[in-house]
Every structure is written in structure tokens, then in C-alpha cells.
Amino acid sequence: MGTAQRRERERTELRGRILDAARDIVRREGFGALTIRKIADAIEYAPGTLYLYFENRDAIAQELSFEGFRKLLEAFAPAEKLEDPLARLEAIGRAYVRFGMKNPETYRLIFMEDPQLTTAVFKAAGDDPGQRAYRALIEPLEELRRAGRLLPGADVQALADTLWATVHGIVSLKLTCPGFPLTPVDPLVDTALRMLLGGLVGPAKATRAPGAPPGS
Amino acid sequence: MGTAQRRERERTELRGRILDAARDIVRREGFGALTIRKIADAIEYAPGTLYLYFENRDAIAQELSFEGFRKLLEAFAPAEKLEDPLARLEAIGRAYVRFGMKNPETYRLIFMEDPQLTTAVFKAAGDDPGQRAYRALIEPLEELRRAGRLLPGADVQALADTLWATVHGIVSLKLTCPGFPLTPVDPLVDTALRMLLGGLVGPAKATRAPGAPPGS
DNA sequence: GTCTATAGGCTGATAGAC
């Protein structure tokens, strides 16, 4: 496996160990606590050595963000296999929130810290992962539209952006406002998806009350 | 006016000028750039002097957050005067987003920076402003419920939290991800509110397609 | 490649003169 060899080479070349240590620090203490010295301490090297592997601190943070975004996309994979486009949208939304809650500091780093970093991630974490993430939302919506299941005149782009904003809102509110909103994450996601997706396919299909428990 | 006298007293006591300078720095350069020395420079005092008026840097940041949250509540005022509860909800959502876009760094400080700060703001910026903000959402929803305009079994709390998460999502995404989402703020808010509130009062009332332009 | 050492900067906060 070429990938494994490259990873092994990187590891022996210290690069991998630097990233491992950096990832650990961000996970445990947040991006603000990520310093060259702390990483150097963790891997038991002199701080200056790190500059042989990364141009500066930001380059390390960027690498971590790329990596995190790639993992987010991987977390979408099972959802993307679902046949029904509506079920796909729902599953992607849930996978997104789950990723954010499981990796709070990584999520913060990617989506809440530095606009420049976020922009860089969208533009260049592999083969245009920003577009790939977007397509995960746009594609099922397009499929719904083609099948005539969207109301006429629906703007697929605006719908995708709204869905994204909502799941991002849930995650970021939960990360920064513990205790607010009062509703626990899972029912909150249930309600949000029901409200957003329920109206999507037209009034006729919206049979359950938004905010009602799933079994009602 | 007692308030004016107190403000004047505070100003002569330097406290007001410190806050003014701090507010300016946060607005222009963000919370990360707020340092005791920078404030002292701006008001042309020695750094140590500030400690006679504030315990430490965090106390200044907290005061700014309290102030910002109070202004957010004030921005709700015109919306809260509307009679129709659904129109009230919509107007509050729009006012929220407008506030965030107009005061990006203040919004960041209050809602996106430090969980501890955010918690403090909710608990103690005057007479329980967190509850007041919450009530602004809960109350119109309760009114809708009482009027039988919500579907039976609807969870008012979850609905309020979802609305809040969505507008927060829109603002915070726009602040950290300029360029993503691609949809401009105003149509994004239109779509989100239509999707969320459209389904709220039951299928019969949802006549416009989510994502369609308002006139369709 | 890795080290030590250091330049040059920033920070919050305090002590003591006036």
C-alpha cells in the first residue's frame, strides 16, 4: 500500500509525530493552546526542529484542519449510500452533528476559529473537499427536484445552505453555549430536520407536527 | 436623569472611557486583539491604572459582552410590538441576524468565543437577559399553541431552540465562512424562516415553496 | 538533523514612588 508506506515515511521523518502531538493538544486544550514549544515538548524535540518540517505554526493548524475536514467527509459516507434522497439528506445532517459533538475542538478549529483557515480548508483540502461536501447536500436536493418532489420554484442552493446553517447552528451553539439551548442535541436535531425537511416535499407529505416526538 | 448622571460619573471616573476604548478595539480588531496595554494606549493612561477600575482583562470583556447582549435585546423591541405571533417570530429572527451581521466582532465575543463568557452573559447581564431573550421566542410560540395554530404535540421549547440554532447558524457561518454559504444573507434568512415557520402552523397554511422567491 | 542559545516580541499583573 503506497499510502501506508508514505505514512510510515512521514512518521519516521518526524512529520507524522508532530501532527499527532498537535492533534492531541488541540483535542485536549483547543487551538489557542497549540504552540510550537508545546508540540516540541510533547515529542521531546527542540522547538527549532519543527521548522524543518513546517513553515510555521499556521501550517500545522492548516494541516490539522484539512485532516479534520477529510474525516468529516468520511463520516458522510454511510449516509451517502442511502437510496432515498430525503433519507440521505437527513442522515447527512445527523452525521454532521454527530461529528461536531464528537470532535468539538476539531470542529471549532475548522469552522469557528479563523475565517482564513476555514476558507483555505474549503478550497484546498485534497481534491476540492468544499465542493464535495456541498455536493453531498446539493445532489439529493437535485434528485428530489428532478423527481418532482420539491415544490416548483424551489432554490436548491438556498435549501442546501439553510440545511447547512441549521446543523452548524446546532453544533456551534452546543459547543459555545453549554446549557443553552436547553433541548438536548438529539431531539433538537429531530425537530430541526422535521421542520426543514417536512415542508420540503410539499404540504401533502408533512403529516407530523414539528416538535412532536417521533412516535406521534 | 439618574442614568445620565451615573454615566457622567463613570466617565469622569475613567471607567466609561476604558469601556469605550475596549469596545472600539474589539469592533475593529476582534477580541483576540484586546489587551490591557492597547486600551491604556488608546486612553493615554498607564496600563496599571486600568486595574483600579477593573479586576482584570476578563472583567472588561465580560462587561462588553453584557452590553452587547443588552443591545441585542433592544434590537428585538420593534419586532416584539407586532401583534401576530408568527410575524413576531419572523421579525425577531430577522432582527437577530441583522444584529449579528452589523456587529460581527461583538457577536463573536458574545456567542462564539468563550463558553464561560457566554454562560456568564446568559446568567447575569442585568435582570436575567438570557431568560428575556428566550422568552422573546417562547412567548409567541405559546401564543400560537394557545390559539390552536400549532400542530398538536408540538414541543414549544424544541421549536424555540431550533429557530435560535438556525439564525445563529446563519450568522456564525457568514462570519467565519465568508463566501460559504453561497446564498447571500437576506435570501438565506427568507428561505430558513419560510421552511421553519411555514410548516409551523400546519400543512394547510404552507402555500409557498421553500426556497422560492417571495413573490412566487 | 538536531541541538543550544537567543533575539525580539508580546502578555497580565504588581510594587512602590509621587
Add this chain to the structure above:
DNA sequence: GTCTATCAGCCTATAGAC
């Protein structure tokens, strides 16, 4: 009340020895 001076600490990044 306000100052100066300073402690004690952190930081990035680089230069030069080995």
C-alpha cells in the same frame, strides 16, 4: 489616582555549533 518600573511569563522564529 496615576505614574514608572518591573517581574515573570509566554510566544515565534532564527543563527550557528555540533
